[in-house]
Amino acid sequence: MLSIREARPGDAPLIVQFIRDLAAYEREPQAAVVTEQDILRDGFSGDRKFWVLFAEWNGEPVGFAFYFFNYSTWLGRPGLYLEDLFVRPSARGKGIGKALLARLAQIAIDKNCYGMRWQVLDWNQPAIDFYDSLGGKMLKEWITVRLMGEPLKELAALGIEH
Amino acid sequence: MLSIREARPGDAPLIVQFIRDLAAYEREPQAAVVTEQDILRDGFSGDRKFWVLFAEWNGEPVGFAFYFFNYSTWLGRPGLYLEDLFVRPSARGKGIGKALLARLAQIAIDKNCYGMRWQVLDWNQPAIDFYDSLGGKMLKEWITVRLMGEPLKELAALGIEH
Numbered sequence: 001m002l003s004i005r006e007a008r009p010g011d012a013p014l015i016v017q018f019i020r021d022l023a024a025y026e027r028e029p030q031a032a033v034v035t036e037q038d039i040l041r042d043g044f045s046g047d048r049k050f051w052v053l054f055a056e057w058n059g060e061p062v063g064f065a066f067y068f069f070n071y072s073t074w075l076g077r078p079g080l081y082l083e084d085l086f087v088r089p090s091a092r093g094k095g096i097g098k099a100l101l102a103r104l105a106q107i108a109i110d111k112n113c114y115g116m117r118w119q120v121l122d123w124n125q126p127a128i129d130f131y132d133s134l135g136g137k138m139l140k141e142w143i144t145v146r147l148m149g150e151p152l153k154e155l156a157a158l159g160i161e162h
Numbered sequence: 163m164l165s166i167r168e169a170r171p172g173d174a175p176l177i178v179q180f181i182r183d184l185a186a187y188e189r190e191p192q193a194a195v196v197t198e199q200d201i202l203r204d205g206f207s208g209d210r211k212f213w214v215l216f217a218e219w220n221g222e223p224v225g226f227a228f229y230f231f232n233y234s235t236w237l238g239r240p241g242l243y244l245e246d247l248f249v250r251p252s253a254r255g256k257g258i259g260k261a262l263l264a265r266l267a268q269i270a271i272d273k274n275c276y277g278m279r280w281q282v283l284d285w286n287q288p289a290i291d292f293y294d295s296l297g298g299k300m301l302k303e304w305i306t307v308r309l310m311g312e313p314l315k316e317l318a319a320l321g322i323e324h
Contacts (some may be wrong), residue, residue: 019236068231072196073184073194077234102317105315117306117324119307128305136309138305147297
């Protein structure tokens with residue numbers, strides 16, 4: 001029996017575990033350095049920076065969706081941005097990922113969002129086919145740019161003096 | 163003389179104009195249906211969904227940066243997400259875009275962000291070269307997926323009954 005619920009502060013260790021499991025699946029197991037303290041600080045106190053849903057099968061957590069809100073300047077409405085979606089390998093094939101996405105779609109509608117947005121790795125064809133089957137549009141003309149570390153500091157140091 | 167300041171509610175008409183100008187540059191002039199009311203509601207009242215910086219040249223607004231915050235589950239820190247960056251054609255070549263990016267980099271550092279993130283169209287080689295020169299990394303393996311309209315409603319309607 002499948003159920004979906006919002007995460008609670010006591011779920012922080014499991015959220016970290018799911019994030020690590022997903023990073024390993026995405027072939028970057030060392031990249032997930034997030035801690036329980038990070039999750040509690042940014043997701044469960046003060047100005048929340050993200051939200052988490054858990055999927056449970058017979059009362060046991062088997063998957064999660066980690067999301068926040070972006071904004072479409074063209075449409076003048078927020079959007080639901082899905083950062084992570086993960087279902088334990090042992091629980092796949094039961095429609096759990098789809099059920100999490102369905103709940104997110106309902107949240108997006110309830111929050112006046114224009115829609116949902118997320119990213120998929122270009123080698124993950126099963127996921128691409130799944131998202132395509134739901135009516136998702138692949139925006140292949142957009143390249144994501146990331147700036148961090150030393151280049152970020154150097155850019156900040158420029159100020160307006162140049 | 164260049165200066166950068168935070169946008170005020172009275173700037174809503176100009177924010178809409180800059181969004182439309184950028185949409186036209188991105189070859190989608192009809193896509194920007196945002197209104198001043200949208201900007202005032204979501205950017206200048208209650209729970210803010212975005213922030214805007216203006217660049218002024220001799221006191222006249224010539225460009226803007228429209229941003230909000232995302233979250234890195236791997237790093238356990240927020241990120242600054244740059245949705246729109248635009249400089250009027252007549253004001254280009256003065257380092258205004260770079261100055262806006264430099265201010266954003268400082269904001270990202272001040273807010274404990276892991277870095278900045280944005281997207282660029284794959285045909286916009288001058289922009290790609292510019293971002294590359296700043297040390298930006300092109301994450302070409304990530305495809306953005308968008309779900310909206312009827313497929314969003316159909317997905318929401320599935321609930322967990324399937």
